[in-house]
Amino acid sequence: MSDPYAPTADDRFTFGLWTVGNPGADPFGRPTRKPMEPVHVLRKLAEAGAWGVNFHDEDLVPFGASPGEREEIIGRFKAGLEETGLVVSMSTTNLFSHPAFKDGAFTADDPAVRALAVTKAMDAIDLGASLGSHIHVFWGGREGCETDARRDPRQAIKRMRSAMDFLCDYVLEREHEMVFALEAKPNEPRGDIYFSTTGHLLHFITTLEHPEMVGVNPEVAHETMAGLSFVHSVAQAMEAGKLFHIDLNAQNIGRFDQDLRFGAADLKGAFNLVRLLEGTMGGFAYHGPRHFDAHAYRTEDEEGVWEFARGCMRTYKILAERARAFDTDPEVIGLRQEFQEDFVSPLLIDYSPEAEAALREMAIDPDALGARGLHLEKLDQIMTEYLLGVRD
Ligand code: GLT
Ligand code: MN
Ligand code: MN
Numbered sequence: 327m328s329d330p331y332a333p334t335a336d337d338r339f340t341f342g343l344w345t346v347g348n349p350g351a352d353p354f355g356r357p358t359r360k361p362m363e364p365v366h367v368l369r370k371l372a373e374a375g376a377w378g379v380n381f382h383d384e385d386l387v388p389f390g391a392s393p394g395e396r397e398e399i400i401g402r403f404k405a406g407l408e409e410t411g412l413v414v415s416m417s418t419t420n421l422f423s424h425p426a427f428k429d430g431a432f433t434a435d436d437p438a439v440r441a442l443a444v445t446k447a448m449d450a451i452d453l454g455a456s457l458g459s460h461i462h463v464f465w466g467g468r469e470g471c472e473t474d475a476r477r478d479p480r481q482a483i484k485r486m487r488s489a490m491d492f493l494c495d496y497v498l499e500r501e502h503e504m505v506f507a508l509e510a511k512p513n514e515p516r517g518d519i520y521f522s523t524t525g526h527l528l529h530f531i532t533t534l535e536h537p538e539m540v541g542v543n544p545e546v547a548h549e550t551m552a553g554l555s556f557v558h559s560v561a562q563a564m565e566a567g568k569l570f571h572i573d574l575n576a577q578n579i580g581r582f583d584q585d586l587r588f589g590a591a592d593l594k595g596a597f598n599l600v601r602l603l604e605g606t607m608g609g610f611a612y613h614g615p616r617h618f619d620a621h622a623y624r625t626e627d628e629e630g631v632w633e634f635a636r637g638c639m640r641t642y643k644i645l646a647e648r649a650r651a652f653d654t655d656p657e658v659i660g661l662r663q664e665f666q667e668d669f670v671s672p673l674l675i676d677y678s679p680e681a682e683a684a685l686r687e688m689a690i691d692p693d694a695l696g697a698r699g700l701h702l703e704k705l706d707q708i709m710t711e712y713l714l715g716v717r718d
Contacts, residue, residue, distance in 0.1 A: 330643075330647070331640050331643040331644055331647070332375060333374070333375030333376065333377075333639040333640075333643065334375065335377045337375075337377065337616065337639065337642070337643065338377050338378065338415070338613075338614070338615050338616050339375070339376045339377050339378075339615075339616050339617075339618070339638075339639045339642070340376060340377060340378035340379060340380055340415045340416065340615045340616065340617045340618070341367075341371055341376055341379060341380070341617070341618050341635060341638075342379070342380040342381060342382075342385070342416075342617070342619060343364055343367055343379065343380070343381040343382075343385040343386065344381070344382060344385050345585075345618060345619055345620055345621050346362070346367055346370070346371065346621070346622075346631050346632075346634075346635050347361065347362045347364075347367055347385070348621035348622070349361055350621075350622075350624040350626070352624060355624070358624050358625070358626075359626070359627065359628060359631070360628075362628075364381070364385070364386055364399075364402075364403055364406065365402055365403065365405075365406035367379070368403075368406040368407065368409075368410045368412055369406070369409075369410055370632055370635075371410070371412060371635070372410035372411065372412055374632060374635050374636050374639070375636075375639060376412065376635070376639070377412070377413065377415070377615075378412055378413045378414065378415030378416075378615055378617075379407075379412050379413075379414060379415070380414070380415060380416040380417065380418065380459075380463075380615075380617060381414075381417060381418070382417075382418050382419060382420040382450070383417075383418075383419055383420055383446070383449065383450035383453055384420040384423065385420075386399060386400070386403060386453070387399050387400065387453065389420075389423075389424060400453070400456070400457070403457070404457065407457065407458075413458055414454065414457040414458045414459045415459070415461065415615040415617070416454075416459055416461045416462070416463055416507075416571055416615060416617065417450060417451070417453065417454025417455075417457070417459035417461070417462050417463075418450065418454075418462060418463040418464070418465065419446055419447045419450035419451075419462075419464070420446075420450075421443050421446065421447070421464075421466070421467070421468065422465075422467035422468045422515065426439055426442060427439065427443065427468045428468065429468070429471070430466075430468050430469050430470070430471075430482070431443035431446075431466070431468055431469060432444070432466065432469060432485055432486050432489035432490075433466070433469045433477070433481075433482035433485045433486055433520060434485075435476065435477055440485065440489070443489070444489055444492060444493065447464075447489075447493055448493070448496055450462070451493065451496065451497060451500075451502065451504065452500070452502075454504070455500070455502040455503075455504055459504065460503050460504055460505065461504065461505055461506075461507055461570055461571050461614075461615070462504055462505075462506050462507070463506075463507045463508075463509055463543050463571060464490075464506060464507070464508050464509065465508075465509040465511065465543075466486070466508075466509075466519060466520065466521065467511065467514075467515055467516070467519065468515065468516060469482065469486065469516070469519060469520050469521070470513070470516030470517065470518050470519035470520055471516060471517060471518060472516065472517035472518075473517075479520060482520050483520065483521075483530070486520065486521070486530070487530070487533060487534060490506065490508075490534055490540060491534060491535040491536070493506070494506070494534070494535060494536040494539045494540065495535075495536075497539065498536075498539075505539050505540065505541060505570055506539060506540045506541070506570075507540075507541050507542060507543035507570040507571040508521070508527045508530075508531070508540065508541070508542055508543065509542070509543040509544070509545060509548070509573065510522060510523050510524050510526060510527050510542070510544070510545075510548055510549070511545070511548040511551070511583070512548065512551055512552040513551070514551070514582060514583050522552060523548075523549060523552050523554060523559065524542050524544045524549060524559040524560075524562070524563055525559065525562065527542050528542060528562060528563065528566055528568060531568065540570075541563070541567075541568040541569060541570030541571070542563045542568050542569065542570065542571075543570065543571040543572065543573055544556065544559050544560055544563060544569070544572060544573065545572075545573035545574075545575065545619055546573065546574055546575050546576060546577055546588075546595075546596075546599070547573075547575050547576070547577035547583050547584055547585055547586075547619075548573075548577075548583065550577040550578075550579055550592070550595075551577060551579070551581070551583060553579055553580075555595075556595060556599060557595060557598045557599050557602060560572065560599060560602055560603070561602060564602070564609075564610070564612060569612055569614065570614060571614055571615060571617060572603070572612070572614065572615075572616065572617060573617055573618075573619035574588045574599075574616060574617060574618050574619065574620070574638070574642070575587070575588055575618060575619055575620035576588055576589060576590040576591040576592060576596065576620070577591060577592075578591045578592075585619060585620045585621050586620055587618075587620055587622070587634050587637050587638050587641070588618055588620060588637075588638040588641050588642055589637075589638075589641035589642070589645065593645075593713060594709070594710075594713060596641070596645055597645050597648065597649060597709070597712075597713055600642060600645040600646050600649050601649040601652070601653065603616070604646050604649055604650070606646075606649040606650050606652070606653040606654075607649075607653060608653075616642065618635070618638040618639075620634075620638060621634070622634035622635075648712050648713060648715075651712060651718055652708070652709060652712045655708070655712075655717075657708065658705065658708055661701050661704060661705045661708075662705070664700075664701070670685070673685055
């Protein structure tokens with residue numbers, strides 16, 4: 327029998343060149359793995375069953391490459407895409423590595439830095455578009471500070487807004503079919519990063535000139551670093567029609583940005599996330615790329631990297647299968663349906679004196695409501711047993 331967990335193109339699994347290509351350096355130690363050629367990454371990703379690939383401008387074309395080198399690199403990469411059938415599902419701009427961006431890119435106080443950042447972003451957008459990307463991510467890793475002594479954070483917000491407005495107009499002018507997905511993180515590498523959570527970004531987007539062109543790219547690790555429920559952040563983004571992209575990985579609360587293999591921590595959180603994305607929980611599913619923004623442990627050699635990549639996809643598919651089983655279990659359906667007879671929502675659509683009167687007339691006994699058991703212990707235990715594989 328064929329492996330039911332083998333990834334297919336329909337799963338839309340993607341990896342960044344910087345994820346599987348991560349050489350294992352950390353602030354205290356040098357790389358433990360050799361850099362990988364982008365075309366080699368394409369071949370190995372295709373072999374593992376991924377659907378797409380993502381990159382920062384600099385993952386592909388090193389900063390400062392000559393026009394000739396640039397053309398040669400892009401040509402080779404294009405040939406690699408054709409050979410493997412992988413799509414470019416997302417592109418992004420590296421606005422954090424170069425020392426020029428040490429105090430921010432779009433939000434920097436120095437106007438020359440802001441000009442450089444916007445120009446670099448336009449070039450990265452063009453590069454992505456030329457290779458088929460329809461989503462451009464902005465992760466403002468350096469958009470923050472260690473001290474608020476100089477920059478008024480309101481100024482930073484305004485600068486970010488004008489950069490986004492400018493770049494949306496640029497995309498429209500160039501007639502690229504492209505949207506933006508903004509990615510939040512509370513800290514690291516800056517002491518504090520502006521727009522620290524997905525919720526902050528969801529509001530910010532409503533203040534843009536082209537809010538329809540801009541959504542979010544929540545990352546498991548980043549929301550978890552803030553001590554928040556990733557599932558709830560993603561749900562809010564979906565409900566707002568703003569989940570344009572997602573960065574899947576794993577993270578323990580209170581740690582540095584771990585970017586662990588999907589499912590390597592908080593399996594229950596991952597399970598509920600997959601229920602949400604796959605729509606087994608109810609409501610609509612997410613149809614965008616399922617991107618693993620994670621990397622292999624620093625202890626691994628290249629074989630370990632591909633083990634890691636296969637693990638991300640396999641765990642997602644196992645969780646999706648478990649999610650379908652859980653959400654179609656008659657006992658689960660019964661327990662979840664307890665409040666199906668909803669006699670209040672229709673009254674709450676619009677205020678009217680009649681609706682008010684109807685609400686006031688209901689003979690509701692608060693003590694009876696308070697005393698009743700809600701069977702969530704039972705439901706949660708069933709969920710645990712599905713996750714542990716002892717219930718089908
Ligand atoms: C960087 C960061 C990721 C972002 C990437 C996109 S850059 O690797 O840690 O979370 O998604 O810019
Ligand atoms: Mn990310
Ligand atoms: Mn991360």
